[in-house]
Amino acid sequence: MIILNGGSSSGKSGIVRCLQAELPDPWLAFGCDSFVEAMPAKMQASDEGIVFAADGEVIVGAQFRALEAAWMNGVVAMARAGARIVIDDVFLGGAESQQRWRKALGGLAVLWVGVRCDSAVAAGREVVRGDRVQGMAASQADVVHEGVFYDLEVDTTHTESLVCARAIAAHVS
Amino acid sequence: MIILNGGSSSGKSGIVRCLQAELPDPWLAFGCDSFVEAMPAKMQASDEGIVFAADGEVIVGAQFRALEAAWMNGVVAMARAGARIVIDDVFLGGAESQQRWRKALGGLAVLWVGVRCDSAVAAGREVVRGDRVQGMAASQADVVHEGVFYDLEVDTTHTESLVCARAIAAHVS
Amino acid sequence: MIILNGGSSSGKSGIVRCLQAELPDPWLAFGCDSFVEAMPAKMQASDEGIVFAADGEVIVGAQFRALEAAWMNGVVAMARAGARIVIDDVFLGGAESQQRWRKALGGLAVLWVGVRCDSAVAAGREVVRGDRVQGMAASQADVVHEGVFYDLEVDTTHTESLVCARAIAAHVS
Amino acid sequence: MIILNGGSSSGKSGIVRCLQAELPDPWLAFGCDSFVEAMPAKMQASDEGIVFAADGEVIVGAQFRALEAAWMNGVVAMARAGARIVIDDVFLGGAESQQRWRKALGGLAVLWVGVRCDSAVAAGREVVRGDRVQGMAASQADVVHEGVFYDLEVDTTHTESLVCARAIAAHVS
Numbered sequence: 127m128i129i130l131n132g133g134s135s136s137g138k139s140g141i142v143r144c145l146q147a148e149l150p151d152p153w154l155a156f157g158c159d160s161f162v163e164a165m166p167a168k169m170q171a172s173d174e175g176i177v178f179a180a181d182g183e184v185i186v187g188a189q190f191r192a193l194e195a196a197w198m199n200g201v202v203a204m205a206r207a208g209a210r211i212v213i214d215d216v217f218l219g220g221a222e223s224q225q226r227w228r229k230a231l232g233g234l235a236v237l238w239v240g241v242r243c244d245s246a247v248a249a250g251r252e253v254v255r256g257d258r259v260q261g262m263a264a265s266q267a268d269v270v271h272e273g274v275f276y277d278l279e280v281d282t283t284h285t286e287s288l289v290c291a292r293a294i295a296a297h298v299s
Numbered sequence: 300m301i302i303l304n305g306g307s308s309s310g311k312s313g314i315v316r317c318l319q320a321e322l323p324d325p326w327l328a329f330g331c332d333s334f335v336e337a338m339p340a341k342m343q344a345s346d347e348g349i350v351f352a353a354d355g356e357v358i359v360g361a362q363f364r365a366l367e368a369a370w371m372n373g374v375v376a377m378a379r380a381g382a383r384i385v386i387d388d389v390f391l392g393g394a395e396s397q398q399r400w401r402k403a404l405g406g407l408a409v410l411w412v413g414v415r416c417d418s419a420v421a422a423g424r425e426v427v428r429g430d431r432v433q434g435m436a437a438s439q440a441d442v443v444h445e446g447v448f449y450d451l452e453v454d455t456t457h458t459e460s461l462v463c464a465r466a467i468a469a470h471v472s
Numbered sequence: 473m474i475i476l477n478g479g480s481s482s483g484k485s486g487i488v489r490c491l492q493a494e495l496p497d498p499w500l501a502f503g504c505d506s507f508v509e510a511m512p513a514k515m516q517a518s519d520e521g522i523v524f525a526a527d528g529e530v531i532v533g534a535q536f537r538a539l540e541a542a543w544m545n546g547v548v549a550m551a552r553a554g555a556r557i558v559i560d561d562v563f564l565g566g567a568e569s570q571q572r573w574r575k576a577l578g579g580l581a582v583l584w585v586g587v588r589c590d591s592a593v594a595a596g597r598e599v600v601r602g603d604r605v606q607g608m609a610a611s612q613a614d615v616v617h618e619g620v621f622y623d624l625e626v627d628t629t630h631t632e633s634l635v636c637a638r639a640i641a642a643h644v645s
Numbered sequence: 646m647i648i649l650n651g652g653s654s655s656g657k658s659g660i661v662r663c664l665q666a667e668l669p670d671p672w673l674a675f676g677c678d679s680f681v682e683a684m685p686a687k688m689q690a691s692d693e694g695i696v697f698a699a700d701g702e703v704i705v706g707a708q709f710r711a712l713e714a715a716w717m718n719g720v721v722a723m724a725r726a727g728a729r730i731v732i733d734d735v736f737l738g739g740a741e742s743q744q745r746w747r748k749a750l751g752g753l754a755v756l757w758v759g760v761r762c763d764s765a766v767a768a769g770r771e772v773v774r775g776d777r778v779q780g781m782a783a784s785q786a787d788v789v790h791e792g793v794f795y796d797l798e799v800d801t802t803h804t805e806s807l808v809c810a811r812a813i814a815a816h817v818s
Contacts, residue, residue, distance in 0.1 A: 320599050
């Protein structure tokens, strides 16, 4: 299992697609985006669920956390059942978010990967994408890494996603 | 946990969105579409993975089945961890596909729902959608239900998806 | 040139895809959705542009109208240059919206098609789609047809989109 | 009117979104992607229409060219009617493609912008995107620029799209 953590527009999902293309074995990709898509639409405008504020802040409520905990357990169960899994996540709570994963992992081996990107560059790429609330990239760029342990860090500021993916793939045997 | 089974373009995912909107508790939605999206793109053109033939036939290989089994186990683990889960699936193997779910469920209670749609009507809706290989709807309309047990069946041929969803929701308390 | 008018979730774009599939000659499809996509994202939250209110109301400003007029002229120019064009639009202003098209058409022959759908049924389909602001279908179902002249009307309440498309195609030779 | 030309995955559409965000006036964005979307789906697998070969080659037929000529005329008509228009195109025929635009423009002023990207880097970004036939980026990177005149060239190999967009915006007053 590989867990990538990085702010919005840092390039995580592109790296995941490259990892899936480069790694010889089949890896399933899940992440915070596919989790949010699985939730009822009405939870995306609810204090109990997840709120994307106009300034880019993301606030999650109790119902979100409860479902997320169950989802993490399920994803880990998939890995225990034999599937190779790569996760891209945004550790809004930094070390606390990593702790949530550790609890779900219960000892299962994982490669922790930090995906960094200069805040201003990520903000620019947010404009390029055009499908995200402006401000998420800048507000998340640093806080998501606070107190987080990594086996490996990549930085997409000056390095192409495919090159970053190859560096990660080299750690998977 | 609710498992919906029906052929392509029978209206399953629309019913799922309605269920998520109608049911007071939050339900997570997963299904064969989100599972295929989680796979590496290269598995979608591989005999080991899944092949969408030009005539609408869908053929899945050994690697697909292995990952699917792990995925099913994980989804069931999410439910056991407390999440309400609704699945929309296409039982390409009919009763055999249901048996795969039963094995993963290991006794967990589930509401089995059959989503039927007249073959010609489903084929017409496939044209309307415009994003699917033509022929899937017609070839799957009947075979996916062969030998399958249901707690409840709905038919979208003459009934709106929202009305079907309400009939299903009435069975969930 | 064919111009379809109907409220949100009345089934216009599905009918357009069917028309493109059924008609032997190639028809280009444009409409209010593709026009809005062509606009800068920032115009979608601006009084000058277009605002999708939380209750389903859609309000358009002066800048939107100016660009729309130029866009209509361009679409008509494509038709005059030999392309077959099918438009799906939402006449928020009813007869006034049709008048805008007439001005751009300047005498070019067009098949006016009304796409009706019972308000409650369209509202249900809005839930099924899950990607639209709830309330648009109900608020637009009737007003978009006020004072509008049609060569042909179809009703998707009880008739499949493909069947509606065939009725329209029969008027095109 | 601004016309951007560059190979697949060179970053054109991202630059367009940035231009729309940066420029104070509203600019409408069209391009080969939105044109292909407007075509009947059946033209995307037809010798008369457009064929995306498995190796990344793109072949267009007579019907495509006829519709494209009408579309170009219409886009130019929008500009003449007062809309600011930015186009992103792939000049598969190099200078010949530019000549097609010149014919449609009939003297209308346009800013010609070349969007370059190193072939290997563009091929890598094609993997990152994951939604394109692999091989298009490499096969188009150079040929689309052959014999083409530009007012301005940008290169996304080592420069962020937003920075490229600002360089272009500086030429628009």
